[in-house]
Amino acid sequence: MNTRGFVRKTRQREVILHVLRSTKSHPTADWVYQEVRKEMPNVSLGTIYRNLRTLTEMGEALELSYGSTYSRFDGNPENHYHFVCEACGEVIDLDIPVIAQLEANVSVQAKVEVTHHRLEFYGRCEHCKQTDSQQEAN
Amino acid sequence: MNTRGFVRKTRQREVILHVLRSTKSHPTADWVYQEVRKEMPNVSLGTIYRNLRTLTEMGEALELSYGSTYSRFDGNPENHYHFVCEACGEVIDLDIPVIAQLEANVSVQAKVEVTHHRLEFYGRCEHCKQTDSQQEAN
DNA sequence: ATAAATGCAAAGCATTTGCAACCAT
């Protein structure tokens, strides 16, 4: 990865993307690592992590994580939704109705037992989106 | 914490819950730690973590995390929703329409710029819910 | 009395990073 978004084509990234595309298992970095190693025994875990991030930034993959290495806690235990600012990390409670009916749909469709769900929105908070505009003006 | 759900009342847990209730900032464990220390200088980080988990299990708080310590990746970069089995960790793609209109609502209501959102359902997958029923029968 | 809870410090563990060598452009 670099600052200006210029990306070279490498065999490692090629194989990693191929592995990602060839499964529906939502693999962890380590699983990808094991798979890639079958074809490239000398690949390193660091390369897997770096490319997984690059691919995600390129829009070629999705990363399913809360986006932060640590948990945040909410003193309000009722189900409600959140907005997360990707620039400063702030989390804001949202005041939109909880769509409970979706859970029933999912239960039937996926033949699973749904106990709860989570809905989160991501982007720039009021403060950060202003900061960005100012920077763009420079 | 213990196995049978019996919980004693302690000053530490009391203060931690009070700190949680008194903020809307969705604090990290460390932030809670710093706050609690103002009142109990000798409290330990381990106690914060243990109680945060206990309170979450008691339904007194919410933990905002993906529920796993590591990220999972999805080779399908189009926005779609997931079901996560809390017993085995399996992640399943869901085939329900993406509600794009919600993003506009949130933008206006919270005065933020929404770039994307994520919706996840949690519970037991087809296999694990069967396993559970069998165990209960023992 | 009894076992849950604490403080402390030492792991644990997924992920990141520094650096010299390498290779795509």
Added chain:
DNA sequence: ATGGTTGCAAATGCTTTGCATTTAT
């Protein structure tokens, strides 16, 4: 030749845990 990329290993940093001690019931 230039600088993005890699492999390797050490380092990060949040979170968990073992253990002796304290404390709620």
